[in-house]
Amino acid sequence: MAPHACDHARMAQIRLALTLVALAAATAAVPAQACSAPRSDRPTNLALAAEADAIVLGQVVDGTAARSMQPSITVHPVAAIKGLLPGQDFALRGVTLTEGLEASDPLELEAPHPDALSGSCARTRFTKGSTVLFFLDRRDGEWVAAPYGPYTRWAEEVPGEDAPWVQLTSFYTRLADLPDERRRAVMEAERDALRERDEPAALAIAADLERELAAPPLAAAEPQDDGFYEPGEVSTVQRALDQMRADRDDP
Numbered sequence: 001m002a003p004h005a006c007d008h009a010r011m012a013q014i015r016l017a018l019t020l021v022a023l024a025a026a027t028a029a030v031p032a033q034a035c036s037a038p039r040s041d042r043p044t045n046l047a048l049a050a051e052a053d054a055i056v057l058g059q060v061v062d063g064t065a066a067r068s069m070q071p072s073i074t075v076h077p078v079a080a081i082k083g084l085l086p087g088q089d090f091a092l093r094g095v096t097l098t099e100g101l102e103a104s105d106p107l108e109l110e111a112p113h114p115d116a117l118s119g120s121c122a123r124t125r126f127t128k129g130s131t132v133l134f135f136l137d138r139r140d141g142e143w144v145a146a147p148y149g150p151y152t153r154w155a156e157e158v159p160g161e162d163a164p165w166v167q168l169t170s171f172y173t174r175l176a177d178l179p180d181e182r183r184r185a186v187m188e189a190e191r192d193a194l195r196e197r198d199e200p201a202a203l204a205i206a207a208d209l210e211r212e213l214a215a216p217p218l219a220a221a222e223p224q225d226d227g228f229y230e231p232g233e234v235s236t237v238q239r240a241l242d243q244m245r246a247d248r249d250d251p
Helices: 002-027 046-049 164-175 180-195 201-216 235-250
Strands: 054-063 072-082 090-093 132-141 144-147 155-157
Touching: 002 132, 046 164, 046 201, 054 164, 072 132, 072 164, 132 164, 164 180, 164 201, 180 201
Parallel strands: none
Antiparallel strands: 054 072, 054 132, 072 090, 132 144, 132 155
16 A cells, blocks of 8 residues: 555544544533423422331442443341341342432432432442442332332432431321321421521421421321320430530530
């Protein structure tokens, strides 16, 4: 081949390589397609707690990448907020591991993890080693993500069992069995008590209680022991906040 022909061929290869690099960069820069479901369809946090078969705090210990033929993660159960604690590690199918994923904001108690705002409108990606509060159903002998619809907080990272989201979920789980009138009285008392605290976690929980009070009530539940909570009693949420503050101030 003549020298000038070799030069032309080499330049063509360089241009092709540069084009492929540019296309790859452009593709990587395009964000995932936003979820188009109405935000009004998102259930409240009280409804999440009431409807789940189980609520489990667990650590993500293994899993597969997104391109796997059978995507799943493996969860090591740590504590049960509702229902029985699984006796051993269990798989959650249809979700995957990824690296570099931002953890849930511990003081964000309304919006779901950003992963739930794109694609299928539900969170599907997790980081190995993260501790997550899972809302689950039991189907055909397997644990599955509770089917609440779009934008749900069915799986959020938490620092531990004393995290605001864990304590609030435990509180809502107990509230769910109360008659609506009694439930509202408890939420109002708790909201007012928490507002008096100059702490971000307390104010975040109080704000979520206010949102619940403005939402439509749950379906009527069977009456339970009315002695669950009396005005002025230190609630589970308040006790957790007291412990968090004591731990912070302990030299």
